Amino acid sequence: MPSSKAMAINTEYHNIDFQNDAAARSDERFPQYSSVDRMSKKRKMQEIAWNTALLVIPMLILTMVLLAFVFGYQIKPEDEPFENLKGNSSIGTDDDAYYVDLNSTFLIFLASWMSSLAPMLAGFAITLAAYPIAGRVYEDTIQANHDRLLTPYQLNLTLKLVNGSTWSGLWSLILYRVGWGKRVKGQGAALMSFLRVTVVVVVLSTLVFGADTWLHVVTKTVGLVQLSAMPRNEALYSLSLLDPNCTITNNTISQLAENNLICTMDPFTTRLEQGTAAFQTLNNQSNAISVFNDGPDSTIAYLGWSSRERNDTHDFTATTFGMHTTCRPISQACGLGRTSNNTFAFDCSDGTFAGNVTIAATLPQGYFIDFNASQLSQGGVKNPFDYAVASLFQTSANPVTDIANDPDIVTYPGDFLAVILTCRVTLLDIEYDLVEGNVTRLTSTPSNTSVANVFEPALENTAFGWSSISNALQIASVVAEDAQDLANQFATAYSKVALSIGAGSMVRTPATAAQERSTILVAKVPKAPLFLLVVINLALVVMGFVLAFMAARTSQEAHEVQSRFTIAGIVANMFEGEKAGRPADAVERLFGEYWEGSKTSRVGVDRSSKGGYVFRILDKELDSIAYHSRD
Template sequence: MDIKRKPVPNDHSGETTTPQQNSSHMTGKFKDIGLAFFLVSIPLFVFSLLLLGLVSHFRVSHGHVPYSNLDFPGSQDEAGVYYVNLGATRLIFIASWSSSLAPALVGFALTMFSFPIAHNYLQLTRERRNVDLLTPYQLSIVLRLFTGGSLGALWTWVKYLHTWRSRRQNQAPALKGTAILATLCTFLAALVFLADTWVHLTTKTVQMIIATPLSSGIPYSMGLVPSCSFGNLTGPTDALGNCTILEAVTNIFLQRSETSLQVLNNISDSMIALSYLDEYTYVAPPPTAELSLRDYTASTFGMETQCNAVSTQCNLEALDGASTPFFCSEAFQGDVSVMDEEEVYPACSPNCYPNWYLTYFTNSQRNENETGYGLLKGGGNPFYFGLATLVNKASDAIPLNSTEIVGPIHGGVVYVLECNSTVYDVEYDSVNGTITRFDTSMSNDSVANIFKGALGATTVGTDYLKQSASIAVFSESMQELCHKFAMSFNRATLSVGASTLQPNDAIVAQERSTKLVTRIPKAPLYTLVLANMLFVVLGIALAIMAIARSGGEVREIQARLSIEGLVADRFEGRRAKERVESIEDLFEEKYGQESTRIVIHNSAHGGYEYQKLL
């Protein structure tokens, strides 16, 4: 049921003429190929260059730690990772452009491939190789693929292969080639999507820690004050008069005692006594917000004390209510239950009181007492002392079950210790508040005598030591009691001796600063770039193939291998058979004529058919 062809107005003369058959060819092949090539290759190429350019331009590095001994976790670039001084959100957004665009490129890739398909199909037609030509249903699949290469079209092809297996005709080369390319393009689009997802999942904002060296004026080392740093101070305590001790008729005073009391009570803003590995005690700068951002190497002084319980060895016993005597040697004996100071003085130092005997010795055999009349006789390093004490006198319970503990009849807890202490010159590294290196070398005798004299000849640390001895009896074992008191003695000695110390410059120091950067692993980044470049290479290859196979009448066939070509052939009559310059020229409607209307109507065979409405 064809309609009559109406005349077409002549734009130049105003007259109406009927379109005449001409010898023109379908044009626009280079335009179509160029546009498809541009869309398939150029955007992804530009996106890849932009992404790599941003990473390269804004890339930052931890650099090198100024001092190798102050290295810290996170100070080096992680292998296989870029750090970028650009927001992670922005970088991920730019990276996501590829996965957003890639699925839309499948159709344009197939547009370029349609030229080689048309070229081959024209040859097959001329050679009358009918078995290699498309069946109607195969043609419908090809047209669907050329329309956009959607997953739906590929699914139709897959169903055709498998559900029509026993009935279908052999696949025409045109269908097979088109479907394979559509599958390849879809796979590449999926690869871009997966690579982009990988980038999304692994790219994150992290803190980059950068260390910069600090110049002088960083007072983290501890050294002796000038008055204590020259001369031989190994003699009796009175030799320390210019350094730490002020001897008066009625008392022995500690010079700069306010420093010692501040350190002992943890209120000093320049020094603190800290423990290391629960074995050593050393003097260091107190924690501050500024110090928490700094790493340093410093020199200072430290101590190690070891104590053993000798109550049974010294024959400690609760003799009667008013007497708990002990006898370790002629140099170390007494009765810890004596309540009269006169019974203690002057045979003991100022660190001897009723119920408290802290006695220093001149040698490791502990057979010579050096604490007569409140003045120490000097000595070397290490030095030795003994302690016999009655603590917690108001208590009638003994918390620690040990043969080295005695409970006097009138209450309290008594024990006897023998100890030795060593003073060290210490050099240590502090990184992020943690000691990473702690090297010790034994201090000379003068340094040891300074610290021993400050504590032994004065009463500044006595109350702290008494309290420590009282608390120590709540230990789980006698060994633990000894260790606790030893650590307390270290702290008391260094804190009281802090009056002889002053802050000096650290040996080296660095400051850690942090900034937020984007961490992007190399593997997903380059996988995304590679996936993009595969599309680029595919676009170049398809463009070359399309240009090489577009000569002669290929453009005519390629243009008609489309839904427009099929519809025009079915409904536009003679016009669809004419040579035109554009596929749109096959339709009467383009010329302003009243066009045929299409209906889907009942057929004489009981089904439905397309009909042209006159």
């Protein structure tokens, strides 16, 4: 090394008697610096405010924005216009989630910023924590609390934590505790304080990441039905009687003739009015009206607007007319018996319903005012009314069931099977809810007499539906288990025939309530991960305010010491000599470069006299270089 202009830099170490020289540790030793160029309280509060803002505001804003979007665009259950038309796909089917009218990708993107920012903001939290911790280090130094102070290596670990190497610092600390074994000295209070703050920040940051990942996994885009009430004139799903033809009389033949009205049948010619509509309805070919029995009670049939013309996105509450028919076999009571090879005779109630039934003839049938077929109707009935029918079938060579063994079934072995049924028919005023194509509710009350006479006179005085009734009996005789099972199957078929005859006497009227379903894509956001993410974010915010409050309460000395608890402070202490020990209102003013610019010394690395490597200060004076080292 050059020696002619070498300037030795002597590092002065003061071995102070901490037990006896309290004055040596106060500003009384340096009265000229007691209030000169100190870091001001204003600067301290500005730095605390800046670090607090960077820690708190991003998480607070992101949390508020996320909640604002979730609750601002939430589709709530009370948006449903009609409670009775609430279906499986209606709003609010999952009480543990929010349905948000936004793309789920957008919400996930917004939440992902939280998990990205949380680890980045850890350094600001540790900077705030450094104020009170640095103040305690200063106090421990003054009070000579040797065991609470840091070893040089612990200072290294502390600097890692303070200067932003959060994960690296934790890993180094783990290696220090585990790898050094018995060589580890008692951890200084400052290191443990920084460690606790760092662990809290890391745990909260990890929980933010975990909650955000959970929210990513479970938040999905789903199709949700949005419901809106329909104007009455756009939902003509109810059926009412033709006005005034079917609404101003009791609709018996005599009353229709007296008022010169035609409801279902012309009273003068007994011709079926609107017969085409009736036949189309009976054979499921009508685009207007159909007969259904898809309600909760399948024994009730009702007239409804044909599914061909019904909009599948409409739900409604409608009124209409229906029928409930119950039948039972009375073959024994009527004395049904075989008189010849293909003829069976019967007599019910002293000839009121009597005659012969043959394989080729029209089915004997009649309408009565009682359930025993003892008194015929006189061109009109009350509600309910009664119906009886006798039938003869050619039997199958290999019958499906043992129906022939029933006492109410009369047979001629290997040839014929005969039965007589009587049925109670009740016309009903129906109200039903159709939701998503399914009947979810159906209520019925007996109709008045005028409604019953819309259907019965046309059934009694025309041949409408005879072939359908015969076919229904024929099919039932093959598959029924016994006579009562045959009667039950026939009852359903009869209701369909009887209701179809009145299809031409119906007009469309507005539904009682109607709504339209439109499927929209929404984000389904489960509540649990959403609120977990919010709570953790707010915990970070609260921690930021607590640390800021603690930092603001510290002394100015704590601020000075905190500024030295940085890489800049340590470097200045090593290489700037006396300048590093002087007061300064900012840490950068501890460096000669701040004052001298390019004239400042330079730092290099060289071999030491002991064979290792050390940092050296190189001063440039004129054209020669002097080397100064600390070894």
